[in-house]
Amino acid sequence: xxxxxxxxxxxxxxxxxxxxxxxxxxxxxxxxxxxxxxxxxxxxxxxxxxxxxxxxxxxxxxxxxxxxxxxxxxxxxxxxxxxxxxxxxxxxxxxxxxxxxxxxxxxxxxxxxxxxxxxxxxxxxxxxxxxxxxxxxxxxxxxxxxxxxxxxxxxxxxxxxxxxxxxxxxxxxxxxxxxxxxxxxxxxxxxxxxxxxxxxxxxxxxxxxxxxxxxxxxxxxxxxxxxxxxxxxxxxxxxxxxxxxxxxxxxxxxxxxxxxxxxxxxxxxxxxxxxxxxxxxxxxxxxxxxxxxxxxxxxxxxxxxxxxxxxxxxxxxxxxxxxxxxxxxxxxxxxxxxxxxxxxxxxxxxxxxxxxxxxxxxxxxxxxxxxxxxxxxxxxxxxxxxxxxxxxxxxxxxxxxxxxxxxxxxxxxxxxxxxxxxxxxxxxxxxxxxxxxxxxxxxxxxxxxxxxxxxxxxxxxxxxxxxxxxxxxxxxxxxxxxxxxxxxxxxxxxxxxxxxxxxxxxxxxxxxxxxxxxxxxxxxxxxxxxxxxxxxxxxxxxxxxxxxxxxxxxxxxxxxxxxxxxxxxxxxxxxxxxxxxxxxxxxxxxx
Amino acid sequence: xxxxxxxxxxxxxxxxxxxxxxxxxxxxxxxxxxxxxxxxxxxxxxxxxxxxxxxxxxxxxxxxxxxxxxxxxxxxxxxxxxxxxxxxxxxxxxxxxxxxxxxxxxxxxxxxxxxxxxxxxxxxxxxxxxxxxxxxxxxxxxxxxxxxxxxxxxxxxxxxxxxxxxxxxxxxxxxxxxxxxxxxxxxxxxxxxxxxxxxxxxxxxxxxxxxxxxxxxxxxxxxxxx
Numbered sequence: 112x113x114x115x116x117x118x119x120x121x122x123x124x125x126x127x128x129x130x131x132x133x134x135x136x137x138x139x140x141x142x143x144x145x146x147x148x149x150x151x152x153x154x155x156x157x158x159x160x161x162x163x164x165x166x167x168x169x170x171x172x173x174x175x176x177x178x179x180x181x182x183x184x185x186x187x188x189x190x191x192x193x194x195x196x197x198x199x200x201x202x203x204x205x206x207x208x209x210x211x212x213x214x215x216x217x218x219x220x221x222x223x224x225x226x227x228x229x230x231x232x233x234x235x236x237x238x239x240x241x242x243x244x245x246x247x248x249x250x251x252x253x254x255x256x257x258x259x260x261x262x263x264x265x266x267x268x269x270x271x272x273x274x275x276x277x278x279x280x281x282x283x284x285x286x287x288x289x290x291x292x293x294x295x296x297x298x299x300x301x302x303x304x305x306x307x308x309x310x311x312x313x314x315x316x317x318x319x320x321x322x323x324x325x326x327x328x329x330x331x332x333x334x335x336x337x338x339x340x341x342x343x344x345x346x347x348x349x350x351x352x353x354x355x356x357x358x359x360x361x362x363x364x365x366x367x368x369x370x371x372x373x374x375x376x377x378x379x380x381x382x383x384x385x386x387x388x389x390x391x392x393x394x395x396x397x398x399x400x401x402x403x404x405x406x407x408x409x410x411x412x413x414x415x416x417x418x419x420x421x422x423x424x425x426x427x428x429x430x431x432x433x434x435x436x437x438x439x440x441x442x443x444x445x446x447x448x449x450x451x452x453x454x455x456x457x458x459x460x461x462x463x464x465x466x467x468x469x470x471x472x473x474x475x476x477x478x479x480x481x482x483x484x485x486x487x488x489x490x491x492x493x494x495x496x497x498x499x500x501x502x503x504x505x506x507x508x509x510x511x512x513x514x515x516x517x518x519x520x521x522x523x524x525x526x527x528x529x530x531x532x533x534x535x536x537x538x539x540x541x542x543x544x545x546x547x548x549x550x551x552x553x554x555x556x557x558x559x560x561x562x563x564x565x566x567x568x569x570x571x572x573x574x575x576x577x578x579x580x581x582x583x584x585x586x587x588x589x590x591x592x593x594x595x596x597x598x599x600x601x602x603x604x605x606x607x608x609x610x611x612x613x614x615x616x617x618x619x620x621x622x623x624x625x626x627x628x629x630x631x632x633x634x635x636x637x638x639x640x641x642x643x644x645x646x647x648x649x650x651x652x653x654x655x656x657x658x659x660x661x662x663x664x665x666x667x668x669x670x671x672x673x674x675x676x677x678x679x680x681x682x683x684x685x686x687x688x689x690x691x692x693x694x695x696x697x698x699x700x701x702x
Numbered sequence: 703x704x705x706x707x708x709x710x711x712x713x714x715x716x717x718x719x720x721x722x723x724x725x726x727x728x729x730x731x732x733x734x735x736x737x738x739x740x741x742x743x744x745x746x747x748x749x750x751x752x753x754x755x756x757x758x759x760x761x762x763x764x765x766x767x768x769x770x771x772x773x774x775x776x777x778x779x780x781x782x783x784x785x786x787x788x789x790x791x792x793x794x795x796x797x798x799x800x801x802x803x804x805x806x807x808x809x810x811x812x813x814x815x816x817x818x819x820x821x822x823x824x825x826x827x828x829x830x831x832x833x834x835x836x837x838x839x840x841x842x843x844x845x846x847x848x849x850x851x852x853x854x855x856x857x858x859x860x861x862x863x864x865x866x867x868x869x870x871x872x873x874x875x876x877x878x879x880x881x882x883x884x885x886x887x888x889x890x891x892x893x894x895x896x897x898x899x900x901x902x903x904x905x906x907x908x909x910x911x912x913x914x915x916x917x918x919x920x921x922x923x924x925x926x927x928x
Contacts, residue, residue: 333732333792335721341728387732387790418735419749 112144112330113179114153120263121152124177124187124224128202129195129611131158131178135332136340138394139230140193143255145328152259155179155187159202159609160209168209175209184210189262190224191255192243194232197588198581198611200239201603207242214242214600216289221272225262229255233286234316234363235541235647238588238595240288244276248650249284249316249363250349252325257282280310284317291649293593299634301592301644315651318690322349322368327378333386342390342423343382345375347407351396352675352694353428354682355453356464356666357495359540360396363652365686367676369697372407380414390421398424399431400676403697408436429467429475434482447531448479451490454498455505461669462497464662469509476513480520486529487513493559494537494551496666503559506532507566514571531573534563536582540589542652544662546645550586550636553579580618584610587625587635592646598628653692655685705742705752705773707803708783709810713766714759718794723758729792730770737786742773756810756916757817757887760894765913767818769810771803808919814887816867818915819895823879823906831873838871838881841901849897862893879906882914 116122125144127134134140140156147154155177160168168175174183184190184206192203204214207226213219216226225244228236233246240246247254258279265275279285290310294302306312319325331343348369351361379391391411395401411422427437429450437448452472454460460467476487491506510532517528536556539545551559556579567574588595602624609615625632639645641660665672675681675694687693714726721729731751734741743749752773759765774783784800791797807813825834841847846861870882881902885893895911902908 333729335718335729335792336725337728383735384738385736387735389731389735419743419751 112148112332114148116153116180116182119151119153121189121259121266122182122187123147123152123154123189123191123259124157124182124184125154126157126184126190126192126203126206127195128159128192128199128206129609130161131334131336132338134158135334135338137193137195138344138346139251141332141344142328143191143251144332145330146252147255147259149328150256150259152263155182157184157206159199159206162608162615165205165209165608174211175206185212185224187224188266189227189259191227191229194228194230194236194239194246196611197232197238197585197591198616200588200599201607201610203239204242204600204603205608208603216241216244225272225275227258231359231363234359234650234652235590236286236288237293237593237646238591238599240593241596243288244272245279246286246288247284247317248286248314248652250319250322251317252319254282254284254317258285277309283315286314286650293646295594301646304644304649306649313649313651315689316363316653318653318692320692323370323374323695327374329381329385331382331386331388333388340392341388342392343379343386343388344392344394345378345382346370347375347393347395347398347401347404348697349395350694351400352682353397353400354464354662354672354674356462356544356662357453357492357537357540359543362543362654362684364396365653365684366692366694368692368695369402371697372403372410375407376410376414379411383415383418383420389419390423391415392423392425394425397428397431399427399436401697404436430471432475432479434478437479437482447486447488448484449488449490450475452509453490453492454495455491455502455507455509458669459495459498459502459505461671462666463495464666464671466671472509473512473516477516477520480517480528485517485521485524485527486531487517488531488533489513491532491534492537493534493563494556496537496545496548500562503562504566506534506563510567510572518571526570529571529573531575532563532567533575534560535577536579538582538586538589541645541647542654542659544659544666546590546659547639547641547643547663549638550582552633552636553583556582578613578616578618580621581610581613581616583632583636584618584621587630587632590635590639590646594628595630598624598630601627651689653684653686653689655683655689658682658684705775705805706777707805707807708772708774708780709801709803709807710770710772710783710787710797711799712768712770712791713764713796713798714768714794715764715766715796716794718792719762719764721794722761723755726795727753727755729795733787733790733792733795734772737790739772739778739783739786740774740776742775754809754811757814757892759913760896763819763895763911763913766798767913767916769916771810813918813920814916815919816884816917817887817892817913818882818884818917819898820880820882820912820914821895821899821902821906821908822910822912823881823902824909825877825879826905826907829905834873834879835871837905838869842866842869847901849900851897862897865891865893866898878909884917887916 125140144154157177176183207214212223227245228243229247229251233248236246261278262275276287290307292305296302350364350367352367355361452467453465457469510530514530518525521528539548539550560576564574602621605620605624607617607620672682742752754771756769780800780802787797847863848859848861851858851860865886867884872880899908
């Protein structure tokens with residue numbers, strides 16, 4: 112979409128700090144792109160240039176420019192970065208620098224763009240707070256338009272950035288880091304967090320109160336080159352109240368709000384007619400939990416089967432898997448099937464509130480094999496609170512049992528059965544019940560990985576793991592504070608970009624940057640006391656601290672907490688009362 | 703089911719020249735769906751739209767002679783198909799001509815016999831037109847033109863001269879040069895325009911390469927229809 116540059120009130124460039132192939136697949140930016148362009152503003156896009164393009168740009172002295180009209184980022188009024196993962200932060204600095212925009216807020220003048228951020232990273236943006244003017248906590252559909260209206264008004268009235276920011280303080284969900292002052296204790300903890308002037312002491316996240324009725328865009332982008340997820344996407348629902356205690360998405364996107372099948376169908380019919388996509392992805396945090404999944408599926412099949420459009424359902428839970436459901440969403444060859452038991456023993460699964468019994472997992476695996484699948488992938492985390500070698504042993508046992516099951520069921524084709532165990536390292540995240548928990552050290556991560564590596568050997572078994580140093584860095588920034596800004600700059604100056612790409616990750620440079628800026632990794636991975644001031648205490652996802660603490664204590668005792676959708680009552684997380692919201696189910700039966 | 707075949711000629715210009723063959727294929731498939739055309743699909747587990755393409759175009763080369771054959775389940779007039787495509791093609795791709803095809807017509811790949819490429823050139827040194835003409839005449843007179851091809855087994859030397867069938871040279875008012883070549887296409891091989899360009903870069907800057915025409919076995923008659 113190309114809008115006339117000179118005939119809009121405000122120009123925004125939406126920036127994804129990773130490659131086009133990744134960034135294009137992100138639904139959130141695609142939605143905002145449509146909502147902004149519908150108004151008297153212009154939204155364009157930019158992605159992080161790969162090393163070869165960066166080199167060419169720097170050699171030719173060209174600034175980083177937008178996809179649509181090739182204007183330099185510096186020529187826009189607003190640059191909006193999405194903060195999807197901590198390890199994309201060096202790319203943000205690099206992109207600003209490539210466009211000639213001073214990376215630090217204090218070095219930018221009146222003519223430089225306002226740099227804003229949104230996405231899950233906004234729930235603890237402290238490590239990057241020196242580089243941004245504003246963060247939006249929570250859902251952006253309405254909020255972005257309110258923010259842009261204030262900026263446009265301010266510009267038209269000749270207000271300075273300071274004046275505009277004063278006005279922006281009033282927008283629900285907006286966090287302006289310069290209005291908060293942090294003091295530290297001698298032992299490196301936070302002594303106090305002071306709001307300055309009229310800033311609210313706590314910024315509450317924004318939610319779209321009429322999410323289920325809010326009009327969906329009438330258009331979508333179609334890429335020339337193939338991104339990782341090359342398809343139309345629609346959220347069946349927002350939020351997830353399963354209550355897994357490690358999961359930040361499950362905490363910060365509450366409450367659950369399901370769209371009606373009719374809304375979803377109408378959107379998809381329109382978007383397919385406008386884009387010609389051949390595949391539809393029904394996305395959500397746990398899509399098979401959608402109340403009306405069967406009805407929706409039947410209707411969509413009726414709509415689209417004659418057009419040869421495939422439906423896909425990502426993120427299947429072990430306990431909501433049925434071979435019938437999976438088969439319906441899978442056309443053609445049976446590739447691999449992925450499940451996430453997360454932990455190796457029932458005890459540990461209760462600790463994290465991922466309440467799957469061993470029997471459920473085995474039954475599901477059996478059903479999958481019986482339905483013809485030969486390759487199963489199992490996701491686990493290592494380093495979860497209270498994990499012992501017994502739990503790691505449980506991963507091995509489970510994988511071997513599933514392999515044996517598959518071999519038995521596939522008989523003569525037993526040799527083709529493959530079970531892959533993928534283990535990532537648990538990183539405690541802000542606004543989750545585990546936000547106070549320690550993260551395991553580099554050496555301990557390596558030991559636990561080796562423990563699994565040594566045991567998950569043999570025909571039909573595969574083990575994959577994450578670079579342990581990457582998880583360390585992710586852990587530092589996930590629960591980081593403002594003092595890490597210097598470290599980030601240093602690492603970027605040392606040449607770090609694309610840190611989430613294992614082949615481009617330079618731990619040695621990061622070690623140098625951490626040392627040069629006097630940062631101890633352990634100081635960020637350590638356990639926190641309940642009464643310690645956390646760097647994100649002035650930012651709220653609507654969850655009460657009491658709820659998070661209670662959940663953490665229930666974890667310690669292995670007590671499970673039920674999904675609030677299960678009609679067995681509210682887990683009193685606080686979201687609904689704090690934000691004036693309520694869970695909504697597609698059937699209309701509100702809890 | 704009986705399907706109806708159409709042959710479409712389209713152009714690929716501007717930034718679209720940097721879109722690869724596979725990406726164009728995907729863009730066309732989506733164009734057909736947006737246009738609501740009743741495209742025939744292959745049978746089987748992974749139904750694919752029945753599209754077939756002519757000689758692939760190297761990345762970075764513009765073209766006003768790209769072709770694909772399309773099968774529809776419902777007979778539509780040429781004008782209807784043309785209109786639907788015109789409405790929905792992405793920027794950079796444009797339909798030039800379209801006609802219904804004999805169901806037994808050979809495929810584009812089997813039918814094509816030669817391809818024309820036009821090089822827009824600029825002189826690196828201010829030499830007169832006459833000297834340019836002589837240089838091209840000398841190139842045409844070379845008994846062999848050797849290029850180095852990278853293969854799995856390593857590098858291989860290939861003489862492309864036998865595949866070069868004709869050329870045409872013209873000068874523009876602003877001193878530019880339009881140099882057009884015709885190269886063979888078929889089982890005997892073909893010449894990639896960038897390979898040919900390696901003989902030009904010593905004396906010229908290549909501003910642009912454009913595929914301008916494809917000749918088919920069916921000859922002039924079918925060409926006329928387009």
